[in-house]
Amino acid sequence: MAVIVLAGMIAAGKSTVSARLADKLNTDLMIEPVDDNPILPLYYNNKEKYAFLLQIYFLNERFKLIKKALKNNKNILDRSIYEDELFTRINLMEGNITQVEYDVYKDLLDNMLEEIEDMPKKAPDLLVYLDISFDKFLENLAKRGRAFEQIDKNTKKGQKDLAYFKLLHTEYQKWYEDYSYSPKIKIDMNKYDVNNEEDWDEVYKMIIDAFDQSVRKELNR
Numbered sequence: 727m728a729v730i731v732l733a734g735m736i737a738a739g740k741s742t743v744s745a746r747l748a749d750k751l752n753t754d755l756m757i758e759p760v761d762d763n764p765i766l767p768l769y770y771n772n773k774e775k776y777a778f779l780l781q782i783y784f785l786n787e788r789f790k791l792i793k794k795a796l797k798n799n800k801n802i803l804d805r806s807i808y809e810d811e812l813f814t815r816i817n818l819m820e821g822n823i824t825q826v827e828y829d830v831y832k833d834l835l836d837n838m839l840e841e842i843e844d845m846p847k848k849a850p851d852l853l854v855y856l857d858i859s860f861d862k863f864l865e866n867l868a869k870r871g872r873a874f875e876q877i878d879k880n881t882k883k884g885q886k887d888l889a890y891f892k893l894l895h896t897e898y899q900k901w902y903e904d905y906s907y908s909p910k911i912k913i914d915m916n917k918y919d920v921n922n923e924e925d926w927d928e929v930y931k932m933i934i935d936a937f938d939q940s941v942r943k944e945l946n947r
């Protein structure tokens with residue numbers, strides 16, 4: 727039984743890497759399709775109003791996927807539940823949710839994580855963190871062109887959005903350094919285009935080597 731979870735900043739390439747990885751390993755891909763999320767566009771339009779609702783929505787959806795992934799054989803998840811907590815904290819810092827809302831969220835999250843403690847597998851075998859620079863993030867966001875994510879720098883809202891993304895990017899680096907639930911690997915995605923076969927082969931090898939080490943460690947325990 728093996729579970730690999732992808733992590734990293736918005737538009738770092740998690741969806742592409744997790745899909746290619748699932749295909750290569752012939753395993754299930756656990757994703758929450760963005761197009762099915764009714765709250766995300768509302769959130770990007772009015773963070774103060776929808777941040778708390780969005781976080782509860784993500785927490786619930788993520789938990790459903792984790793339960794499935796940790797019970798089944800061989801799974802790839804395209805984002806970790808611990809990152810949702812990071813998003814929630816950023817929203818607290820930005821004043822989009824209140825301290826009381828954050829406390830309720832955190833209590834619910836801890837309660838859910840206790841359920842995971844009773845499952846045969848409590849954490850992924852490997853966390854793959856995709857690292858990108860802020861400039862690369864802006865480039866990727868513009869390139870993929872999801873309407874609600876676009877930044878209009880000439881407006882007050884655009885400036886606020888930019889500050890949100892910047893804070894998230896900075897905090898993501900710290901988040902990765904502190905992450906300790908499972909073995910982890912950081913991949914510098916500024917250097918690789920995973921749609922290019924040569925680059926993908928290199929990235930895949932790094933992930934598999936780290937994964938083999940992680941599983942070997944587990945067997946020797």
Ligand SMILES: Nc1ncnc2c1ncn2[C@@H]1O[C@H](COP(=O)(O)OP(=O)(O)OP(=O)(O)O)[C@@H](O)[C@H]1O
Nearest residue numbers: 735736737738739740741742760784805810813875
């Ligand atoms: N907990 C959360 N709080 C706020 N926004 C979130 C949260 N989780 C995901 N999102 C947002 O949902 C959108 C889609 O996220 P998704 O996980 O599909 O991929 P992504 O972050 O764009 O990454 P990639 O391009 O690497 O696949 C992004 O705008 C992301 O910021």
